Amino acid sequence: MRPRKWLERQPWITDGLGGLLGLWVRLCVATTRWERRGESEVEAALREGPIVVVLWHEGLAMVGVHWRRDWGPVAALHTPRFAGRVAGGLLRHVGLVPVAMDSRKGNMSASREVLRRQREGQSVGLTGDGPQGPARVMKDAPLEWARATGRPVFVYGAATRRHLRLGSWDRTILPKPFSQGAVVWRLWRRDLPRRVDPATHAGMLQSLTEALNAASAEARALAGLGPEGGISRRPEPDRP
Numbered sequence: 001m002r003p004r005k006w007l008e009r010q011p012w013i014t015d016g017l018g019g020l021l022g023l024w025v026r027l028c029v030a031t032t033r034w035e036r037r038g039e040s041e042v043e044a045a046l047r048e049g050p051i052v053v054v055l056w057h058e059g060l061a062m063v064g065v066h067w068r069r070d071w072g073p074v075a076a077l078h079t080p081r082f083a084g085r086v087a088g089g090l091l092r093h094v095g096l097v098p099v100a101m102d103s104r105k106g107n108m109s110a111s112r113e114v115l116r117r118q119r120e121g122q123s124v125g126l127t128g129d130g131p132q133g134p135a136r137v138m139k140d141a142p143l144e145w146a147r148a149t150g151r152p153v154f155v156y157g158a159a160t161r162r163h164l165r166l167g168s169w170d171r172t173i174l175p176k177p178f179s180q181g182a183v184v185w186r187l188w189r190r191d192l193p194r195r196v197d198p199a200t201h202a203g204m205l206q207s208l209t210e211a212l213n214a215a216s217a218e219a220r221a222l223a224g225l226g227p228e229g230g231i232s233r234r235p236e237p238d239r240p
Contacts, residue, residue, distance in 0.1 A: 056135070114149065128208065
């Protein structure tokens with residue numbers, strides 16, 4: 001086995017890398033001035049049981065530190081690949097409960113794990129564009145799991161004025177310290193039909209995509225960013 005392959009298989013490597021990323025994210029989030037929207041709606045829903053949180057993969061690094069500890073545990077799935085295991089280490093160090101998917105058993109195994117954790121009272125977070133993309137293209141899993149659990153679905157968007165974007169397929173956002181940021185939680189649907197026809201299913205995918213994009217755009221605007229992530233200049237007041 002090649003040394004690189006051997007290293008990638010070592011849990012202490014992936015957990016260590018995830019831990020370093022987690023420390024960086026915690027530092028940056030702690031030194032950022034945050035504007036928060038929608039937390040009261042999350043709290044109201046959680047009083048009745050766990051929820052499902054859907055986000056774009058690009059925001060995976062920050063969601064754990066925005067999920068408040070008094071909201072209870074939230075499980076987040078990740079792939080067994082090297083990048084996925086590093087993500088799992090990051091999720092663990094920012095307060096989430098990482099759950100490794102079994103590539104040999106596929107989505108059915110992951111769905112059963114989600115249902116089990118929901119029955120135990122855990123909320124579940126998952127990325128709308130899945131573990132491999134394409135970026136911001138909604139997959140079926142959020143709808144399937146939301147219908148199976150019957151729990152309310154919230155979308156999550158976050159942005160910081162100063163940040164880095166990795167060169168990965170999702171262009172993962174990593175915050176920089178001493179910045180201005182915003183986090184937005186929005187209820188998408190409280191109940192979903194168990195059975196839908198293909199046209200209705202496609203419409204629901206589109207609706208969830210639009211809701212998630214709207215939350216992300218709202219967070220960028222509150223953080224002082226334009227639609228494409230550039231700095232928005234506030235209009236100067238009229239001078240007499």
